[in-house]
Amino acid sequence: MRPVLHMRRLLVWGGAALVFIVLPLIFKQSFALSMLSQMGIAIIFALSYNMLLGQTGLLSFGHAVYFGLGAFFCAHALNFIGAGKLAFPVTLVPLIGGAAGLFFGLILGFVTTRRAGTPFAMISLGIAEMVAASALMFTSFFGGEGGIATNRTVGKAFLGVSYGPQIQVYYLIAGWCLLAMILMFALTRTPLGRMANAVRDNPERAKFVGYNTTRVRWIMMSLASCFAGIAGGLAAINYEIVTAETLGVVASGNVVLMAFIGGIGHFWGPIIGAVLVTLLQSALSNYTQAWLLYFGLFFLVIIMFSPGGIANLVTVHKPVWAAGLAKRLVPSYAIAAGAGVVMLAGFFAMIEMIYHYEAKESATKDFSFFGLTLDPTMAQYWVGAAIVFLIGVGLIAFAKRRVAGAWDEITPEMQRKGTV
Amino acid sequence: MVAAALQLHDVRKSFGRTSIINGVNLSIGAGERHAIIGPNGAGKSTLFNLISGRFGVTSGRIDLNGESINGLEPEIINRKGLSRSFQITNIFPRMSVYENVRCAVLWSQGYKYSFWHRVDGLKSVRERTEDVVERIGMAKRRDRLAGVLTYAEQRALEIGVTIACGASVILLDEPTAGMSRSETDDAVNLIRKVTEGKTLVMVEHDMSVVFGLADRISVLVYGEVIATGTPEEIRASKAVQEAYLGTEQH
Numbered sequence: 018m019r020p021v022l023h024m025r026r027l028l029v030w031g032g033a034a035l036v037f038i039v040l041p042l043i044f045k046q047s048f049a050l051s052m053l054s055q056m057g058i059a060i061i062f063a064l065s066y067n068m069l070l071g072q073t074g075l076l077s078f079g080h081a082v083y084f085g086l087g088a089f090f091c092a093h094a095l096n097f098i099g100a101g102k103l104a105f106p107v108t109l110v111p112l113i114g115g116a117a118g119l120f121f122g123l124i125l126g127f128v129t130t131r132r133a134g135t136p137f138a139m140i141s142l143g144i145a146e147m148v149a150a151s152a153l154m155f156t157s158f159f160g161g162e163g164g165i166a167t168n169r170t171v172g173k174a175f176l177g178v179s180y181g182p183q184i185q186v187y188y189l190i191a192g193w194c195l196l197a198m199i200l201m202f203a204l205t206r207t208p209l210g211r212m213a214n215a216v217r218d219n220p221e222r223a224k225f226v227g228y229n230t231t232r233v234r235w236i237m238m239s240l241a242s243c244f245a246g247i248a249g250g251l252a253a254i255n256y257e258i259v260t261a262e263t264l265g266v267v268a269s270g271n272v273v274l275m276a277f278i279g280g281i282g283h284f285w286g287p288i289i290g291a292v293l294v295t296l297l298q299s300a301l302s303n304y305t306q307a308w309l310l311y312f313g314l315f316f317l318v319i320i321m322f323s324p325g326g327i328a329n330l331v332t333v334h335k336p337v338w339a340a341g342l343a344k345r346l347v348p349s350y351a352i353a354a355g356a357g358v359v360m361l362a363g364f365f366a367m368i369e370m371i372y373h374y375e376a377k378e379s380a381t382k383d384f385s386f387f388g389l390t391l392d393p394t395m396a397q398y399w400v401g402a403a404i405v406f407l408i409g410v411g412l413i414a415f416a417k418r419r420v421a422g423a424w425d426e427i428t429p430e431m432q433r434k435g436t437v
Numbered sequence: 438m439v440a441a442a443l444q445l446h447d448v449r450k451s452f453g454r455t456s457i458i459n460g461v462n463l464s465i466g467a468g469e470r471h472a473i474i475g476p477n478g479a480g481k482s483t484l485f486n487l488i489s490g491r492f493g494v495t496s497g498r499i500d501l502n503g504e505s506i507n508g509l510e511p512e513i514i515n516r517k518g519l520s521r522s523f524q525i526t527n528i529f530p531r532m533s534v535y536e537n538v539r540c541a542v543l544w545s546q547g548y549k550y551s552f553w554h555r556v557d558g559l560k561s562v563r564e565r566t567e568d569v570v571e572r573i574g575m576a577k578r579r580d581r582l583a584g585v586l587t588y589a590e591q592r593a594l595e596i597g598v599t600i601a602c603g604a605s606v607i608l609l610d611e612p613t614a615g616m617s618r619s620e621t622d623d624a625v626n627l628i629r630k631v632t633e634g635k636t637l638v639m640v641e642h643d644m645s646v647v648f649g650l651a652d653r654i655s656v657l658v659y660g661e662v663i664a665t666g667t668p669e670e671i672r673a674s675k676a677v678q679e680a681y682l683g684t685e686q687h
Contacts, residue, residue: 208543208559209552215540218529224511225489225521227544227602236550 030199037191041184048299050183051255056295057190058251061197063275063287065244070273071281072205073237074217075130076138079145080245080272085264086121086148087114087246089159091253092167099171107172107180111193111250118246119239126238130231133220145266152261164260167253180254190251197244202284204240213237278319280326289327307372311365336436342427349423353416360409366391366402440503442467442606442636443488443519448497450480450487450660457483459660460497465653467502467605470637472647475657481640482524484657485610488638489521490514501606516544520604524611524640526591530584534575534594537583539566541601566601572631573597589620593627600631607632609639613646625649648672656680 040053062084069075091114097103098110105113129140152159159165169180178185204210212233215223220230253259262268271294279290297315301308323330337343366386370393373384383392391398431437443465450458457480465471473481486492488499490511499506506514520541529537539556542565548554556562570579573593578586583594592612600607612628613621625646628637641647647654648668655665658680664671671677 203555204552206555206557207552208548208554208556209550211536211540211556212543212550214532215529218531219527222523222527222529222598223540225515225527226541226598227512227515229510229512232550236552240552 052299054187054190054255056292057194058248059291059295060194060288061248063291064201065241066272067276067287068241073213077141079141079269081268082145082148082264083118083242083245084249087118087249088253088259088263090117091250092165092259095167111247114246114250115243119243122239122242126235130234130238145269149265164258166258169254280328282325283328286326286328336431339436340431340434345427346423349419356412356416363402363406363409444500446498449495451495457660461662470652472651472654473640479657480660518604519606520599521608522595522599526595528583533580535579538569538597538601541598542566545602569597569601606636613643
């Protein structure tokens, strides 16, 4: 049994590597390439966050602190390399970020992991605010408002790799991302990783089987901070500038969203979250100024309808797939999807109308919405949008019953086939 | 008398002004099976919590194998060779039976906080875990999630987790509470089997279990031990009959 498992895992990682290699060959635009780079960084960051939240049960509101500190140290390291004060290959600069993350994770984690649960969350928030405030006070290190600018091409070009072109930076990020993913996955299969789960689920029992729960949390936090620092280091190389925002509470909140949207109960959940959030943030913001609102609503919908995140949607459907009953769900899901599109169209139209009505800069308020011209100063457009929205709501209610009915039908069959 | 595995000297515990344990002296020899009985609210569970380090004592001293364990954290006491179960099942519900037991095996096999060993590849851990799972009769259920086991199975797993670290002193807090007659019989056989050669201290309400298993019995009433002795001595004791058995005699 064991060799088969190994084979499967090898295939998974090999497949991931292949995807990393092939992606930039498919998406060649510079916009896509920088987004892919951003995704790679976000994946490491989100996975490192889930070492805390998903694996150890620590809800941290300050994980960007370690990402940001790693980034600042790497920016300075690059500048030192550029000034000839440090001889270090740029390829390995993220290690400096990891070391910085580890160092501060050890120190700050020593304080924060004394408590779990809500006190931990509050202390982590306090530390995040403290570090963010320090970033604006100690300007020689953090660069104040302007941040620290750097240059990633300071190293000697090796085999043509100078990290000038974005594609080279992308492959650097992809390589580190793959390595970090493998290491973080391997960590879940170690004694520490298993005991982190034990401490998450039942800290009291963990004590009575010989484990110091504070120690388990502390080590996990330090290792998570190390990976966050590596991600930060890659960000410094990628953007060539690090500002105080990098370690701010907004950045810390963002990684919480990534983890929750993707799903904290599965190792690969945060990967989905990181990809999706990065995509939404870059793509959505190109189309509408109200994108943050949509993003927030998306988060709400996920938390309300699939608290386990998107990963959970996948696991819920696994037994259906295994029983070969997936096609029985398709009609009701198609109806639900159609209903959702109608409802969202009405809803988005109204939101966009409010937004354009409020906008002062243009003389006329009409705008194009999926090929239609909407004018928020005319009542009929509002009525139209509201009707579309309400029809959508009605259809959703209908679709909900259909979906529930389809599930009721297939559940006994799955039980008979033993896939649930 | 054999060397005492566990010794309590004038142990007292109060919560605020309420005094729960009022000077308990107890000496339990190595290899002895000792039951603590007493009416509800006598302080039996509190006494267990003091011995296992869940609470600190207000005054007095607790010695494990001749060494004071006062003020030590539960995990330290566990590493010194004392392991306990809980009255309300206290396992890792989202892990399988096998993983539950393995969590309790890891420290004693020396893997501690290791993040450089692959947990599935540890031979000594695997063998020890499989042995314990086998001994608690759960080999066929080893991959079940602990949270979905039947009550009796969870109680057996609770005992498995308790003995897995190989402690020499085992504390069982009402191991048969809430079980049917036949489940109780199975549990008694299991306890007898897995505590072979170890020191066992148990709190138990079921008198047939107590008199069937225990070498000696202590009776705790209002935070004091009013009698300690063999089952025959306890049955014959006037004080015990008045204070405790008298009200419940069959």
